Every structure is written in C-alpha cells, then in structure tokens.
Amino acid sequence: MIGTATAVLSSCPALAAARSAPALSRAHPLPIHSVRLLPSTWLDAIEANRAYLLRLEPDRLLHNFRVFAGLAPKGEVYGGWESDTIAGHTLGHYLTALSLMHAQTGDAACRQRVDYIVDELAACQAAHGDGYVAGFSRKRGDVVETGKALFPELVAGDIRSMGFDLNGCWVPFYNWHKLFAGLFDAQTWCGNARALPVAVALGGYIDRVFAALDEDQVQRVLDCEHGGINESFAELHARTGDPRWLALAERIRHRKVLDPLSVRQDSLPWxxxxxxxxxxxxxxxxxxxxxxxxxxxxxxxxxxxxxxxxxxxxxxxxxxxxxxxxxxxxxxxxxxxxxxxxxxxxxxxxxxxxxxxxxxxxxxxxxxxxxxxxxxxxxxxxxxxxxxxxxxxxxxxxxxxxxxxxxxxxxxxxxxxAKHGESIWWAGDDGALLVNLYIPSVLDWRGKRARLRLETAYPFGDSIALTVEQPGDGRFPIALRIPGWCRGAALAINGKAEPLAVTDGYARIDRRWRAGDRIVLTLPMALRTEPTNDDPATIALLHGPVVLAADLGPADRPFDGPAPALVAADVLAGFAPVDAAAGRFRTQGIARPGDLAFAPFFQMRDRRTAVYFKAFDDAGWTREQAAYAAEQARLRDLAARSVDVINLGEMQPERDHQLTAKNSYAVTYRSRHGRDARTFGYFEFRAQVRPGPLRLQATYWGEERNKLFDILVDGTRIATQRLDGAVPGDFFDRAYAIPEALTRGKQSVLIRFQPANDTTRCGPVFGVRIIAP
The missing domain is CATH 1.50.10.20 (Glycosyltransferase)
Known part of the structure; x- marks a missing residue:
C-alpha cells in the first residue's frame, strides 16, 4: 500500500539527485504539552472532543467502582456498554483522554477531573483492602454480581474462557489494561502523585491471581481478550524498577498468537x-x-x-x-x-x-x-x-x-x-528536529530553547511554512518528511530555492538558525488511483494524502441503487476538478450509472459514499452487464418457485412469520439482513407450505467458520449444517429436502434454527425460502 523510502526517492528526481545524510537510529516524540495546535481540522476535532469530555459526569462512570467497593454511588450508571459486564472500561479511556487534553490544551478543568477520579479510585481500593479496584461485573445466569467473584474461581482452576467472556465477565483484563493506562497518563501528564500507588496495589492483586496458575491455565485465561495487559506490567516495571512486574509482563504472553508472529509466521487469518x-x-x-x-x-x-x-x-x-x-x-x-x-x-x-x-x-x-x-x-x-x-x-x-x-x-x-499534537514533532538521537505530520501548530522545544511555528492548509494545500520564532541554541538539523505519494517536492529558505539533502524519505536542512528564518516546503498534489492488494480492477481515488469518495446521497435516506462503476481506458482523464484545493472533483462520462461528485471521505460524515470502484474498459463493461442480466433471470425463476420467503433480520417480515428467539440477534452484512443464534439460543418462525415435495433453502455467507447448527421442522431435525469457510468471497444457498410427512395436510410449519451443541453458534442465516423443485 505504501512505497518504501527507496521508491520514494527514485520517483522524485529532485530528491534522487540530492546528497544523502546518515540515517538516524533512534527518535522520540516531543511531549504533547510542548505543542499547541493552530486553527485547523485537527483543532476542531480537539475542541469537539473537549466539549464532550466535559459533558460526561465522572460520578456516573465511577458508579460500579463505588457500588462494588461497598460505597454509596454518587451518580447513576450510564447506559450501553457501561450497563453491561464490561462496565468501567470507559473510565480508563476517560482518564487518559482528560490527561492528554490537559497536556494538549492546558485545560485546568480536565486536570481537576483527573485528580478527582484518582482520589475516588484510591477510596474504592482502600474499601476493598486488598488492592482490587474495578467497575466490571459478571453474570451467573440471570444474576449480576461484582466481577471480583470470578478471581477465586480462576485461582481454583475453574477457567471458562470463550473469547470475549471469562467466567461470565466480558473481557476483565482488557478492562484493567485501560484503567492502568489511565492511571499512568494521570501521573505523566497531570503529575498526579496518587495514580501510581493505585496501579501498584492493583498490580499486586492481579499478580497474586496469576501466581496461582500454571502455564496451561495462564494460556486459557489469555484466550479471552485481554487487551495489552502485558504492556501494563511492562510499564509498571519501567515506572517503579520492580522486577516483579517485568516477570509478570513476560509471563502474560498469549503463545497461540504471539509465538508464530515471533518467528515471522502469519497467524492472523480469521x-x-x-x-x-x-x-x-x-x-x-x-x-x-x-x-x-x-x-x-x-x-x-x-x-x-x-x-x-x-x-x-x-x-x-x-x-x-x-x-x-x-x-x-x-x-x-x-x-x-x-x-x-x-x-x-x-x-x-x-x-x-x-x-x-x-x-x-x-x-x-x-x-x-x-x-x-x-x-x-x-x-x-x-x-x-x-x-x-x-x-x-x-x-x-x-x-x-x-x-x-x-x-x-x-x-x-x-x-x-485529545492528542492530535503528539506525533507532529520528533527529536532524533543526533539532535535533529523531525517534522512528520503537517498539522498547524507551535512547538516550544525546551531542550533546545527553541520555538517554531508550522503553518499550512495541508492536506488541502501543498505549501508548508515553518518559521523559526526563537532559535535557542541556534544550530540543529530540521528534517521534513517527504510523503511517499509526492512527486516533485521543492524547498525554499527565506524565499530562496534550496537543494534537498534526503535520507530515509526526509528533506534535511542543517544550519545555524536565526529568529525569523522561514522554510517553505512544497508538496505538489495530484489525483491518482490505487488498486486493492488483490485486484487491480478494484480501485480507490486519492488526492495527495486524502482518500476521496463519491457522494451517493444523505445518510438519512436509503441507498438501493447498484454500486457505481468507472468505465474508461484512462480513468483519471475522466475526472474534472470542481475545487481541487478542497479535494473536490467530478466524473465526466465515465461513471455508471451516472456521473458522480467526489470529496474527501473523512468529511462525508452525513453522506452515503462509495470509496472503491470496479474499473472496466468498454468490453469488460459489456460482459458485466450480461452477467447481471443472467443473475436477474435466475432470481425471477427462484421467485416463481417460492412458496414462502422469510426475510430474517427485518422487523415486519419477522413479525409476519411469528418469529420468536432466545440469545439471537439480527445482523446486517454486505447489505443483506439476517439472524444468528448464539450459545444456548435459537430462533424459530412459521413458514407457509403446500402439498407435494418442498425444500427449505437457506442463505449463508461463505466465509463463516466454526458454526454447527440444526434445522428442525415441527420439532423434527431435517439437517445439521456446518459452516467452515468453504465458499470464500460470496454468499451461497443450501437446500434441504422437507419430508412430505411433515407438511401433509398443513398450511404452515414451525422452522427452528439452533446450535447443535453447547459450544457452537448458528448462522447467521441471510434469509430462508420454502421452494418447489
């Protein structure tokens, strides 16, 4: 997807001819509190987020923490996931966000909230008396109780890990990973002195749990999603120097996934x-x-x-x-x-x-x-x-x-x-200032006693101006990233064109700086296509670093047309700028079924969009239309033979067929509605029948895996279906004969889908038909 540095240099003649400088071996980001954003899209995002963070009530996020510590809550619990067994995960994120927002903007209210939350967590932890502090719960049947109840079970060897559920609790160690991160960020960015002791005490509780487990038991625990809890203990070691935490961090290694990756084997599919x-x-x-x-x-x-x-x-x-x-x-x-x-x-x-x-x-x-x-x-x-x-x-x-x-x-x-300023400016181990993101900002580089201002309309303008407002120590290299999509970059200093010294994709300038020195980097932007990594005929459009999308109408209205396609020998020749500086273009005669307006994808938040397009020449488009016509003929024949059609996952059709269900959910995938049934669940509905031989036809997605389920008609099993990824990349139909004895003299039957055993799931099923042969 992204070219290598060598490819970047060889494709840009002005840079290829420049002399090279030694490659850097290390770098570190300059701290976010030394960066202030200037007006831009990124500052708009920061301010919208700050407003939201300050609308949230810490006491409501702390509800479960206090209740499970035996303390009276000070606010009602929030809804959604905070009312489920994963409750409490948001508080860790919130602590981090408040800490970063304080560092990024200097907002005092955010720091006050951080201090309040840490004090509350310390109080909850003290009430437990053993280092435990958490907001998650767990379910035993219909009973919801404190998540603390599961850890004596783990210690006793009772470990029931189901991917996202551990002994009835939704990802408890993932939850703690977020809390640890929030505590660390409270210490780092707000100087909170109580945060690390809370983390140390909680670490002690968790360490005692793992100390009781053998290696096989640890791996069974880690089969449940656990976030980066290994990172939490590596960081706790870095902050305390205590080897206890390092030993635990190295022990929390999910071998099933990490061992193959550590020998460069791809263990990621599915x-x-x-x-x-x-x-x-x-x-x-x-x-x-x-x-x-x-x-x-x-x-x-x-x-x-x-x-x-x-x-x-x-x-x-x-x-x-x-x-x-x-x-x-x-x-x-x-x-x-x-x-x-x-x-x-x-x-x-x-x-x-x-x-x-x-x-x-x-x-x-x-x-x-x-x-x-x-x-x-x-x-x-x-x-x-x-x-x-x-x-x-x-x-x-x-x-x-x-x-x-x-x-x-x-x-x-x-x-x-809360942190759009964290990766703009970096310092190399040779004292160089590296500029990686072109986000308007001011840097107060305290280590060099320097101050620099970055001004640009990027990614909607190709000019980037960097002004040295205070030179500090005076001499230091500045390295400006040349993006991989760039062709023909240019550099000027104080209005004079300068050659570029480049290494590893950077334009490097090494000189003694004076107050008022101004660098202008020009990164010309052009419209281009990019294919998917498996099909050169499936393409996306970009302008500079920005992905473009076609506007298919407002988000509050349904889109039921065909996916648009592009038909041209030269796709780019069929685009005309509407406002190229804003990333807005329009097709001219190459889009099917009609011309399209394109704009930056990230801005199209209230629109329906198309990002990828099949690209055809004229002959290919003719073949595509013929294939479409043949498929429509097949669907008409199927409709003619259908006795009943059950559109699962759609409210009115399910009501019309008297659908009932347990532990079953409506799903939508690739614009098709369907329904699944999870462990110990089912769904069933009434379907019309008629005399004579009939088949039940169900539709599945071809890459579903590890699903095994039964299909019953009026209580009699007519089939067991296994889904194991046998039809990659497409939906497929399976038809099952219905014994005539089950339909004789009846106008309808009860169809039931259910998991075949207590460890598997059913479907999803993307529609059912009763059809005649």
Whole structure:
C-alpha cells in the first residue's frame, strides 16, 4: 500500500539527485504539552472532543467502582456498554483522554477531573483492602454480581474462557489494561502523585491471581481478550524498577498468537483483529524496557503484514472486526470494515517502531490512517464517534450517542481526539528536529530553547511554512518528511530555492538558525488511483494524502441503487476538478450509472459514499452487464418457485412469520439482513407450505467458520449444517429436502434454527425460502 523510502526517492528526481545524510537510529516524540495546535481540522476535532469530555459526569462512570467497593454511588450508571459486564472500561479511556487534553490544551478543568477520579479510585481500593479496584461485573445466569467473584474461581482452576467472556465477565483484563493506562497518563501528564500507588496495589492483586496458575491455565485465561495487559506490567516495571512486574509482563504472553508472529509466521487469518494489536504493543514495550531483540520481531513483522496484506485504502483493517484471508481486500468491502479501535492501536504501534528506527514510510502509513480513518471516525459537529467506518458503496457511518453507547471505539475516540499534537514533532538521537505530520501548530522545544511555528492548509494545500520564532541554541538539523505519494517536492529558505539533502524519505536542512528564518516546503498534489492488494480492477481515488469518495446521497435516506462503476481506458482523464484545493472533483462520462461528485471521505460524515470502484474498459463493461442480466433471470425463476420467503433480520417480515428467539440477534452484512443464534439460543418462525415435495433453502455467507447448527421442522431435525469457510468471497444457498410427512395436510410449519451443541453458534442465516423443485 505504501512505497518504501527507496521508491520514494527514485520517483522524485529532485530528491534522487540530492546528497544523502546518515540515517538516524533512534527518535522520540516531543511531549504533547510542548505543542499547541493552530486553527485547523485537527483543532476542531480537539475542541469537539473537549466539549464532550466535559459533558460526561465522572460520578456516573465511577458508579460500579463505588457500588462494588461497598460505597454509596454518587451518580447513576450510564447506559450501553457501561450497563453491561464490561462496565468501567470507559473510565480508563476517560482518564487518559482528560490527561492528554490537559497536556494538549492546558485545560485546568480536565486536570481537576483527573485528580478527582484518582482520589475516588484510591477510596474504592482502600474499601476493598486488598488492592482490587474495578467497575466490571459478571453474570451467573440471570444474576449480576461484582466481577471480583470470578478471581477465586480462576485461582481454583475453574477457567471458562470463550473469547470475549471469562467466567461470565466480558473481557476483565482488557478492562484493567485501560484503567492502568489511565492511571499512568494521570501521573505523566497531570503529575498526579496518587495514580501510581493505585496501579501498584492493583498490580499486586492481579499478580497474586496469576501466581496461582500454571502455564496451561495462564494460556486459557489469555484466550479471552485481554487487551495489552502485558504492556501494563511492562510499564509498571519501567515506572517503579520492580522486577516483579517485568516477570509478570513476560509471563502474560498469549503463545497461540504471539509465538508464530515471533518467528515471522502469519497467524492472523480469521482471528479478531483488535484483540491482537495491544498484545503486540505490549511486546514492543517489553523490547524497550528489556532491550531483548526477540521482543521486537513480532511487532515489526505484524506491522509489515497488516499494512501490506490486510489494510484498506483509509489505513484501517478488518471486516466484521476480524482479519480475513491475506490480500483479499476487494472481496471484503462491506458495511462492517475498519473498526476504529484497530487504527487507534496501529498508530500506537507505528510510534514504537518509528522510535526504534525513524523511517518516513512508517509515517506515510500513520498519516494515511490519521487523516482518512481517525478524522473520519469523529463527527466534530457533535463530538460523537463511529465504531465501524464502512467502505461499501451506499454505506454510511453510524454515530454514538453521548450517554447510551460507550463502545470501545467511543473510549479510543476520546483519546484519539485529545492528542492530535503528539506525533507532529520528533527529536532524533543526533539532535535533529523531525517534522512528520503537517498539522498547524507551535512547538516550544525546551531542550533546545527553541520555538517554531508550522503553518499550512495541508492536506488541502501543498505549501508548508515553518518559521523559526526563537532559535535557542541556534544550530540543529530540521528534517521534513517527504510523503511517499509526492512527486516533485521543492524547498525554499527565506524565499530562496534550496537543494534537498534526503535520507530515509526526509528533506534535511542543517544550519545555524536565526529568529525569523522561514522554510517553505512544497508538496505538489495530484489525483491518482490505487488498486486493492488483490485486484487491480478494484480501485480507490486519492488526492495527495486524502482518500476521496463519491457522494451517493444523505445518510438519512436509503441507498438501493447498484454500486457505481468507472468505465474508461484512462480513468483519471475522466475526472474534472470542481475545487481541487478542497479535494473536490467530478466524473465526466465515465461513471455508471451516472456521473458522480467526489470529496474527501473523512468529511462525508452525513453522506452515503462509495470509496472503491470496479474499473472496466468498454468490453469488460459489456460482459458485466450480461452477467447481471443472467443473475436477474435466475432470481425471477427462484421467485416463481417460492412458496414462502422469510426475510430474517427485518422487523415486519419477522413479525409476519411469528418469529420468536432466545440469545439471537439480527445482523446486517454486505447489505443483506439476517439472524444468528448464539450459545444456548435459537430462533424459530412459521413458514407457509403446500402439498407435494418442498425444500427449505437457506442463505449463508461463505466465509463463516466454526458454526454447527440444526434445522428442525415441527420439532423434527431435517439437517445439521456446518459452516467452515468453504465458499470464500460470496454468499451461497443450501437446500434441504422437507419430508412430505411433515407438511401433509398443513398450511404452515414451525422452522427452528439452533446450535447443535453447547459450544457452537448458528448462522447467521441471510434469509430462508420454502421452494418447489
């Protein structure tokens, strides 16, 4: 997806001819409290998020913490996930977001909230008396109780791990990872003295749990999503120097996933994507605190593999939260792409790798995901967040509600949009100032006693102006990243054109600076196409670093047309600028079924969009139309033979067929509605029948895996269906004969779908038909 530094240099003649400077070996980000953002899209995001953070009530997020500590709550619990067994995870995110917001803006109210929350956590911990503090709960049947009840069970060897549920609690160690991170950030950015003791005491409680487990039991616990709890203990060791925490961090290693990655084997297909990224970040932190090179292998390999084989044009990854088969992006452009937490964590991982070896290509990826996914995942008009950022034609983003959702991507969104200044400015180990993101800002570089101002309309303008307001020590190199998409970059200092010294994708300037010195970097932007990693005929459009999308209408109106296509021998020749500086273009005669207006994808928050397009020449388009006509003829024949059609997952059709269900959910995937049944659940409905031989036809998605379920007609099992990924990349139908004895003399029958045993799931089933042969 992103070219290497060598490719960047060779494609830009002005840079290829320049002399090279020695490569840097290490770098570190300049602290966020030394950066102030200037008016821009990023500052708008910060301010929208700050308003939301200050609307939230800490006492409501602390509700469960106090109740489970035996203290009277001071506020009602929030809804959504905060009313489920994952309750409390938001508080950790919120602590981090408040701490970062204070550092980024100087907001005193945010720091006051941080101090209040830490005091409350300390009080809850003291009430427990053993270091425990948490807000999560657990379920035993219909009983909801404190999550603390599960840990004596773990210690006793009773470990029931089901991926996201551990002994009836939704991801407790993931939850604690967020809380640890919030406490660490409270210490780092707000100077809170009580945060680290709370973390140490909680660490002691968790250490005692793991001390009672053998290696097999540890791995069974880790089979449940646990976030980056290994990172938490690596960081606790870094802050305290206590080897106890380092030993625990290294013990919390999910071998099933991390061992293959550590020998450069791709273990990612068909596993939950965001469950893995924090574990990798934990290894990266372990590498930093121990210096052990083996801890660095998996993070590097994982980053390369995900960005090359699993990432979409906006920098996000995963479909329905899972990695698919590698290099199959064109087959997974759906309304369930790009969970926002994934990119939040991939950007964290990128920062670790960059600190080890500063390479511009790492920030080519970072910039791509930061602009096109992270900005897309917040609505600055409301401060709300999108869980998924869908790329399927006709899809629209679904926004959170302020007090009723609290998804994981709400929590990571609070953090993301509190820290847009954290990765603009870096310092190299040779004293160089590296500029990686072109976000308008002012840097107070205290280590050099220098002050610099970055002004630009980027990514909507190609001119970047960097002014040295205070030169401080005077002489230091400045290295400006040349993006991988750049062709023909130019540099001027104080109005005079200058040659570029380049290494690893940076224009490097080494001189003695004076107050008022002004660098102007020009990065010409052009419209270009980018194919998916598996199909050169499936393309996206970009202008400079910005992904463009076609406008398919307002989000509050349904889109039921065909996915648009582009038909031309030269696609780019069929685009005309409307306002190129704003990333706005329009097709001229090449779009089917009609011409389209294009704009930056991240800005189209209240629109239905198309991001990827099938590109055809005239002959290919003729073949496509013939295939479409043949499919319509097949569907007409099927409709003629259908006795009844049950559109699962749709309210009125399910009511019409008297559907009842337990532990079953309506789903939507690739614009098709369906329904599943989970462990111990089922769904059933009445279907019309008629005399004579009949078949029950059900539709499934071909890449469903590990599903085994029974189909019953009036209580008699007529089939057991296993879904094991046998039909990749498409929906498929399965027809089951209905014995005539089950329909004789009847006008309707009761159809039931249920898991075949207590460990599996059913479906999803994307519609059922009763058909005649």
């Amino acid at each position: 596993i939950h994507a965001n469950t893995q990224i924090p574990k990798i970040i934990g290894l990266a932190r372990l590498h930093e605190v121990t210096g052990k090179p083996e801890h660095a292998v998996a993070p590097r390999f994982f980053w390369e593999t995900v960005t090359r084989d699993y990432s979409y044009v906006i920098g996000g990854n995963a479909d329905r939260e899972y990695f698919t088969a590698p290099r199959t992006i064109s087959k997974h452009i759906t309304e369930e792409t790009c969970e926002s937490c994934n990119s939040y964590n991939m950007l964290k991982l990128t920062r670790h790798l960059y600190a080890w070896r500063p390479e511009a290509r790492l920030f080519d990826y970072y910039e791509r995901a930061h602009i096109n996914h992270m900005l897309a995942h917040q609505d600055p008009a409301t401060g709300m967040f999108a869980y998924m950022v869908p790329l399927m034609s006709g899809a629209a983003r679904e926004w959170s509600k302020p007090f009723d959702h609290f998804w994981c991507c709400v929590g990571s969104g609070m953090e993301t949009h």
